[in-house]
Amino acid sequence: MIPSLAGRTWNACFSALQLDRFVTAEMTEGEAERLRVHLTGCARCRTALDELRAGSEERLPPLRVVPLSPRSRVRIRAAAAAVGIAAAASLLVMVRPFGVRTKGSFALAMYVDHAGEVRRAAPGEVVALGDAVRFAVSAPADGYVAVLSLDPKGRAFVYFPAGGRAERVQAGSDLPLPLGTRLDETVGEERIVGLFCPSAVELEPLRLQLEQGGPAVPGDCQVTRWSFVKR
């Protein structure tokens, strides 16, 4: 079996690196022209190039933001303090679907990092392309949390967590989730669905349902919804 590696698994005259540089228009005009001439007479390279181009059409999930550094956390707390409201209470009011919160329910908050300045987001907040957003939760008990989004084009993503199931959090207020997201260039209203469940529910079925007008949230989960607008 091993001698099969004596050759290459790549099966074209030009390397994948060069074809990727061609697809992404990184080659000089001279390099690109040489490749174009070669492609006219080489079926293997044409096939390889077609495969790379097909792959470049794949829809990627949102780019997650780096977990905030200790300094950034301080800035977030400072932002919350600056509005003069106890962080937990303000977060809860902010994210209730109908602006009302019942005691002991799950709540979600969003912070926006715009050009290095962090602010607390309000319902319907207008954010800029390329801003980073990060969520914090208030959980009435230990449980499992997930944050899903439906973008303006009707595509659903799981913002948190990175794995395929809701992730455990401890009871508490204003608990920052360890990952954020860098907003892409799709403008319009983005809907957010926060889930709080007693078990680690699978998220892919919920994500698919969200794209079809759902999700049908498991009966023992709490859900909170809100939105922001990307311009």
Place this chain on the structure above:
Amino acid sequence: MTLDAAAIERLYRSHGHIVLRRARALLGSEPDAQEALQEVFAALLRAPHSLRSAASVVGWLYQSTTHFCLNLIRNQRTGARLLQVAPTPAPAAAGCRGEALAELRSLLSRLPAEAATAAVYHHLDGMTHEEIAGLLGCSRRKVGYLLERVQQSLARLEQSA
């Protein structure tokens, strides 16, 4: 070149597929490949100046992806050894190429880092010695030596199999 966060997001959209494709081939696991995709760009967000000295953005992405994936492969093997269980074999794509990729993954965890990187560039990406030398920042002669070492490791593995 140094990019701001918005430019890195655009780069993610335009070039992320390169990272994902190579990570899938190297790791043979969709969740691991998705993690590699995020981590490569997260590293860039943390240190955008790392692109400053790169002659090619695509080349930089190749280097970063390879580095992340090889570390993951090595860590998985180490973890499996510590737990005294057999490493979970990554699923191979169908056909000869899939078999060769599975063999490549098996070999990579056993090679020194530089030789493993050269093996990836040569076998997975079909790079010439000159291209590999450009990414590794070494001479073509050194690349020849590294790939010869890879072949020797292959031969030893074949004998022990």
